[in-house]
Amino acid sequence: MPTSENTVIDLFQGWPAPSLLPTSLLQAASQTLLSNPSLSTPSLLYGPDPGPPSLLETLSVFLSKFYSTPWTSPSRLTITGGASQSLACILQVYTDPSFTKNVYMVAPTYFLACRIFEDNGFAGRLRAVPEDQEGIDIERLEELLARDDLENGWRDQRPTKQPLPCQKHFQNIIYCVPTFSNPSGKTMSLRRREQLVRLARKHNALVVTDDVYDLLHWNPTRLGEAAVPRLVDVDHTLDGGVVSPFGNVVSNGSFSKILGPGLRTGWTESTELFALGLSKCGSTRSGGSASQFTASTIAESLRSSAFQQYLDCVLVPAYRHRAAIALEAVQRYLLPHGAILISLDGNSNPKLPKNTSLAVDGGYYIYIHLPEQLDATRFAEVAERQENVIVGSGENFEVVGDEASVRIKHGVRLCFAWEDEDRIVEGIRRLGKVLEQAMANIKT
Ligand SMILES: Cc1ncc(COP(=O)(O)O)c(C=O)c1O
Known part of the structure; x- marks a missing residue:
């Protein structure tokens, strides 16, 4: 018309695009799932905290191929209710507003993330960091972190949360969308990623990367591969690898932009200890990982190569x-x-x-x-x-x-x-x- x-x-x-939604893929995957009680029963009950093993395993194989990361394994992953819900869980577990100082966000930013930080006690503590052609302006970020480090007020306050032994609180949070960013469309250079990881290590910062557009990559010279290594992979390899068992980066992935946001399913990749701590988030412990049925359906589409x-x-x-x-x-x-x-x-x-x-x-x-x-x-x-x-x-x-x-x-x-x-x-x-x-x- x-x-x-x-x-x-x-x-x-x-x-x-509504016209591209994968209805027949999901129909076939749910048909397989629902017609086999050994698959359907666990998918309709409470599941394990990190997520259904079927998706952890199939996704691990898929991600390891796409990102060329042989170290990706089910124990580095957790299944989430999508990147937004996952960000909230990450903040619940890995920050304490009485200890964690500020949240540094690349500006222009994915605006809906702001409220998630505010809901978790960071209202008034979001700091804008500009972007240049290579991504986050690292010099400005360094300046801000150094300036804010001089204020020691937070450290005197009593902690409001009790982390488990497999959890910790980071002192700073850095949030960015390093690949095909929302809104700027930019992809952070590898050099800048390395600088960012080094800076995060220096300042006890957790870098949360929304890697939700990575799979939609069509540069003809690297078809079917990631544009640039994820920050979580840079952290895994740079200067001999992570400096603490928790690492300094968590990758927040999502099926929203690929299969459909109504599925409310995503994943995180991090170090094993970080993933374990995240899977012990209270709301996950009470009920198992988010979207158990949907996650099990997606696993079928990965298993059959339909995905x-x-x-x-x-x-x-x-x-x-x-x-x-x-x-x-x-x-x-x-x-x-x-x-x-x-x-x-x-x-x-x-x-x-x-x-x-x-x-x-x-x-x-x-x-x-x-x-x-x-x-x-x-x-x-x-x-x-x-x-x-x-x-x-x-x-x-x-x-x-x-x-x-x-x-x-x-x-x-x-x-x-x-x-x-x-x-x-x-x-x-x-x-x-x-x-x-x-x-x-x-x-x-
Ligand atoms: C950068 C970024 N993060 C997160 C989301 C939301 O992801 P999800 O649907 O997995 O919660 C979006 C959606 O626009 C986004 O652009």
Whole structure:
């Protein structure tokens, strides 16, 4: 059906495409599960704390191949209710607001994480750290950590939690989305990852990485492989390996962006001791790991290779194509009016080397900066009112409580996953109209 002028086009929604949802994969997997009592009975009862062994084992094989990490094993994994629920459990177990000082978040940030930190006692203690072309601005982070280390107030307070022997409290939390970031689409360089791990070790910090877009990677030279080693793997190998049995990084994975967020299932990878401590989170002990039935169903899809096939033959080709046409539309309709591509290296950005080819290698998002004179929040309001296009913009991605440190005034996030292809192009075309008009208004 052609897209009429008044069709609402939502380029904000960071959800998977409804037309690509893997209903037949899940139907076949649940059929296998439910028709065999030796599989169905445990899947419908309480499960073990770390998660159903069927998923821990199949996932461990899958991750170890994708990330080229022979050390990935079931005992380094826990099954979770998705990255958000998992973040809450990580904070419950591994922080104490009377000991843990601050949470350092890359800005622009995945805004819904802020509330999870606030719910766990960190309101007013979220610190924004800017991003450069290689990822988190490490010098700024170092400066902030050093400054905050001088304040010793927290250490005098009585602990409010009693960690078990297989748990500990970290002094700082660093949160980032290192690969195909939400919202900026950037991937942190390996060099920066190494610097970050060293810094975390120095400051007794836990780096929580939401690695939820990693599997959606389509750089043709590394198809079926990770773009860059995860921070948890850098921690495993760098300078002789982890400096404490808990390590300093936990990888937070999710099936939400791949199979569907309604499944509410994900995983963590960390050191074995960290995984054990996490699996002893009170709400997990009382009931077993989250999403036992769904997790067991996903295990069947991994066992039968249906998952791998869906990823390789459906999802990655479809998103690669959407990303390419979205990028083409951005080049055609937005860059000529002064917008700058932030997610990628490219000729459009005067600060980057010339002749770098433009490509989006994975994830869900393209992130642009509007020309300096324009405010992104205002631009988004006009786009919605006049052109029925919804985008994520500006202050949506600021770190709550520390907005003034890193203002996100010009950023606009475009998601190429949710809407179908013709609507993506049409939405960006309409945004081009709004941008052209806004620039003309400035000139007159
Ligand atoms: C960076 C990031 N983390 C976490 C989530 C939510 O993941 P889940 O559905 O697994 O809770 C999202 C969803 O947009 C995300 O972009």
